[in-house]
Amino acid sequence: SLLAPEGYVAGDLEPTFQHCCQLGSVVAAQDRKCDEATSGTPVQGIPAEQQSVCLSTMQLCCVLSVRDIQCKEGKQAAERGLGCQSTKFEDSKYCCEACKLGMISGSMAMGCEFQEFSLGEMWDETYQTCCTSISSSTPPVTAPISPNTSFTTPASNKPQKTPQSNENICDLLKGELCAHICVPTGTSSYRCDCEPGFSLMADGKTCQQVKFQNRCESNNPCQQRCTDTGIAIECSCLTGFQLAADNKSCSDLDECALGLHDCGQDQTCQNEVGTFTCQDIPRPTQPPQRQTTQPDYDREPEDEHVNNNTISSRYQEDQCPFGYIFNSRTQLCQDVDECEADLHVCSTGEVCVNMPGGYRCSRAQPTTTSQPVRCQPGFQYSDVYHRCIDIDECSEQESPCDSNQVCENTMGSYLCQCKSGFQLDSITQACIDINECQVDLHNCLPSQRCDNTIGSFQCVRYTSCGTGYTLNAQTGLCEDNDECALHMCDHLGPGYKCRNTLGFFRCDKINTPGPSSTTETSTPCDSCSLSTPSITFRCPRGYYANAQRRCIDINECEKSGACKPNQVCINIPGGYICSNKMNCEPGFRLNEETNRCMDIDECVEQPGLCDHNCHNSWGSYRCTCRSGYTLYQDNRTCADINECEMFKDRRLCIGYCVNQPGSYSCQCPQGYRLGIDGASCQDIDECTSQNVCTGRNEVCLNMRGAYRCVSTACPPDYIKDSQHANRCKRITMSCREDDKECLQKPLTYTFHFITLVSNLTRSSGPLDLFMMRGPMWSSTNVQFDLRLDKVHTPPSVQAASLQSFRLEEADHNVANIRLLQPLIGPQDIYLQLFMKFFYNGIYGGTTISNIAIFVSQYEF
Structure with a gap:
């Protein structure tokens, strides 16, 4: 206790x-x-x-x-x-x-x-x-880390959180710590290394390709093409050749033997070194005569699909081969259908089969009174080849797959494969876009941003490198421009020297004199001066002297009219430059100070430009939509996807599919509850509630989406059988021999109830509904009789008939009621099965089984 x-x-x-x-x-x-x-x-x-x-x-x-x-x-x-x-x-x-x-x-x-x-x-x-x-245990990286630097993890004061002695952190977090190779340096420490040809970047994790000497130039082992990947040398072959087993030499590819040629049916393939040629099959110069054209009874054409009966080479009207006619519209030689034009010499009992440039006579199949040949789904009967041939749904049907799929014909069917950049959604079975940026399937540089697009992605540089710098696409770094290499100071004359600086340059005057003093008071300055009665300080042209007797550069660009209206003024030490204004493309704006075109961030400057998401790109922008929406034709507005209509053939919901903005929901009719999967409908068993059916002799019968209060009340002169709850028996079982009315009254009534969903079908045949078994004695025989008592159904639903059922004797004194056709609900069907007993040929009585069949309104 x-x-x-x-x-x-x-x-x-x-x-x-x-x-x-x-x-x-x-x-x-x-x-x-x-x-x-x-x-x-x-x-x-x-x-x-x-x-x-x-x-x-x-x-x-x-x-x-x-x-x-x-x-x-x-x-x-x-x-x-x-x-x-x-x-x-x-x-x-x-x-x-x-x-x-x-x-x-x-x-x-x-x-x-x-x-x-x-x-x-x-x-x-x-x-x-x-x-x-x-x-x-992972130290922050604050400085460039050499490839040999280790990440040392101090021991934790919680023993239960420390990896086991036989494990390391690289195995524990495989693929999460380093871009290429994780090298454990202890139980809880590691360092990152790179594959050959790559070097570790400053973050101690990322690897970038290093510049290397092309080994194919110094030592080329390949017979045809050589590629140095930085890790290994790979050999490849030119078109028409294949790599040999030594992975270095190349051998000729026999396109004719491998079926890689595109020769027509009226041509033969001739292999050559590195290529192949198509040679026309010689045609007779005269129409075929009856004595020289033998009907081909046994051999069938190699290709069952005879199409494109044209010769693609350009011909003059009088140059088409025999069996072809010049088409003035297409400028091509077009096959003559001798069979349709009645130019053949096939006899009675033969069928003319047109061929490119000719025809052949084939023995006609004997006509019979049998039924037409029925082919399996995906095949159709060919009157030419007298057998079932595959249907190419991809070419014969218009768009059998949706816009994100490609159609691939198979024998007897076809497949819809997702296009590149798409993957199959396991729930909707639709091809949805792969976000390469999210699943790391892109190849953008560290200095670039990955933007997902429909079916692909694009790499966008994070920010501009700024004036005086250019992005190095290989290293991902902004490198300084050497303006002096462009002779930017030559216009000032030989007295100036260009000096490159980070992001800009300077034009320095060679031996520029400082302020000079002289006793001559009558000589004027070139630009301005500070003078006393006996001394004058003068500065070079483009400078002025301040109160401290220093030469200060004059900013000529501050004066109006320094340059023409279509030019930009750029001040330089001791002068200025007039540069023509840049004509920027749409999506860019001119920077007046640098005379460069800068990208316009339309997403920031024009709020609400996109209906949902706006992504700025170099010189433009792109709108995307949230999940459940699709981009409209204006590429800005997002339209809701009606999943219920688009995927109605995939049955998203068992009950009702209700479209919602950006999504959909499933609802169930009255009598059902929505399942935990959000799609299925589960029947509510109303009979589990108390006091559903309150009438005397009523029993609650649950059915899909509803219930029935069925009565088992006995008719007059009958009472309940204490041994069977669903049986009523006659109060008096004995009759006088001359009382025919008493003898004809049923001995018992039994009640049976069956519930079905609407439109229930079985692929294997009729459905067994009810079985009744009589006495098994050999001296007793039972006669069964099935009758339709009544049917309750709405006017819009076709009522069942007696022909919807079949009574079969399965064994001695055993009867089986089978459903022959689907029943549409809702409807209530009441059948009566009569059993007449005969003992050694003498009538012994009748029993009636009342069978009520309740068909629900829905198919689930």
């Missing part, structure tokens, strides 16, 4: 909660089931009025303790690098996943605290604990 703590005071609930909670935790630690431990055993010392409170507290604390124990097992599985599916309990699995998320975030130094997002109380703590244990 359970004991209360000493010093317990009745009426004080806090000690009750504390003690009972401890008892529940003990039950969990003993690996006992919480329900068994709190199944009603009273806790000694607890007042009777608080027993229920104590047991509930024990139950709650026991469950919480069990969850905590299971969560710890999940964390330990994650820290040991085990799969989360290996855990036995659901809480263990979720905590394992949360811990792995935390370890990944910690290794990426992305922070372990959420501002608003929450995984849940238990999983937030697990995530932060695992994240902190990893992030605290």
